[in-house]
Amino acid sequence: MNRAVTVIYNYCVIAIVLLGVSNITHAQTKPISLAGNKVASLIDGPESPALAIDIVKAVFKSQDVTVQATTQAWLGSGLRSGKYIGFIDHYSLNEPKNGYVYSKPYLQLNLHIAGREANVVNITRLDKIYRQRLGVENRFANTDMLRTERSVSWARSPSFISNIQQLAEQRVRYIIADKYMLDEFNKLLIANGEAPLYLSGASIYSPSLSVALRNDADNANTLIEQFDANLSAMKESGEYSKLVSLASEQPSVLDEALYAEIIRKW
Structure with missing residues (x-):
């Protein structure tokens, strides 16, 4: 009798474990x-x-x-x-x-300062362009870290193209943007016979995505x-x-x- 009870108990334990595994697998395979x-x-x-x-x-x-x-x-x-x-x-x-x-x-996104002037490559910190207007996208400007930065005067834009537009219309002398996007824009400039933007020699911020x-x-x-x-x-x-x-x-x-x-x- 004890043996029969033990066998039944073991089967119950196995069933519970399998049910648990099934539930986890189901949760993991549900659309994300x-x-x-x-x-x-x-x-x-x-x-x-x-x-x-x-x-x-x-x-x-x-x-x-x-x-x-x-x-x-x-x-x-x-x-x-x-x-x-x-x-x-x-x-x-x-x-x-x-x-x-x-x-x-x-x-990782490396944010560089960009502009038409060669001196941009020497800008390694924001205080080197102290109090100047600096174009930036809202996705960066609205973050906890940039909201507290007072070295520059932020000229906010809703998108990368709007930020580039500020620079093209000379409403700002410099912009800060993701190097990946700046490289993509420089490809367009070069393909159309234009000189590419100068980028700061080092990133000013290096945020990551999670x-x-x-x-x-x-x-x-x-x-x-x-x-x-x-x-x-x-x-x-x-x-x-x-x-x-x-x-x-x-x-x-x-x-x-x-x-x-x-x-x-x-």
């Missing part, structure tokens, strides 16, 4: 709905280049992941309603928010752990480097038609 603020060539629609989205999907590998390029207002609304379980553009220039679990950084999941989302911690492990494996195998280097080897990912008027008046 993420979003990010739209940034040309970084987080964009399905028909446009989007490096950050490409990296996130590659790192999640076999997971069913969708990433919606949206606006700050719609992103916040979607997170509150549960439409999205997280976002892919947490900038390290911001403090982490309560209620989220964060991945390790998956992409994925953030709501900590009440199904299996959020496990998903982040998997993401971090996959990211490390991709970097060790060289897969990550290949994915990132593709962007530098191709023609500009910026829409030349959108920049045509700027370049015409350059």
Whole structure:
């Protein structure tokens, strides 16, 4: 009788364990709905280049992941309603928010000062252009770190192209922007016979991007752990480097038609 009870008990334990594994697997294979603020060539629609989205999907590998390029207002609304379980553009220039679990950084953005004058290469700190107007995108200007910076007078713009427009119209002498985007714009200038922008010899800020999941989302911690492990494996195998280097080897990912008027008046 005792043996029969033991056998039944063991079967029950096995069944409970298998049920638990089944639930975890189900949680991990459920569609993962993420979003990010739209940034040309970084987080964009399905028909446009989007490096950050490409990296996130590659790192999640076999997971069913969708990433919606949206606006700050719609992103916040979607997170509150549960439409999205997280976002892919947490900038390290911001403090982490309560209620989220964060991945390790998956992409570093190097912010350089740019301008038409050769002296730009010697600008290594903001205090070297003390109190001058400096063009910047809102995605950086609205961060915790830049909001407290008083060395320069920020000339804010909603997008990279608007920031470039400020420089083209000489409303600012310098701008600060992601080097990846500046390199892409310089490709357009060179292709149209124009001299490229000068960039500061060193980055002024080097923020990174991380994925953030709501900590009440199904299996959020496990998903982040998997993401971090996959990211490390991709970097060790060289897969990550290949994915990132593709962007530098191709023609500009910026829409030349959108920049045509700027370049015409350059």
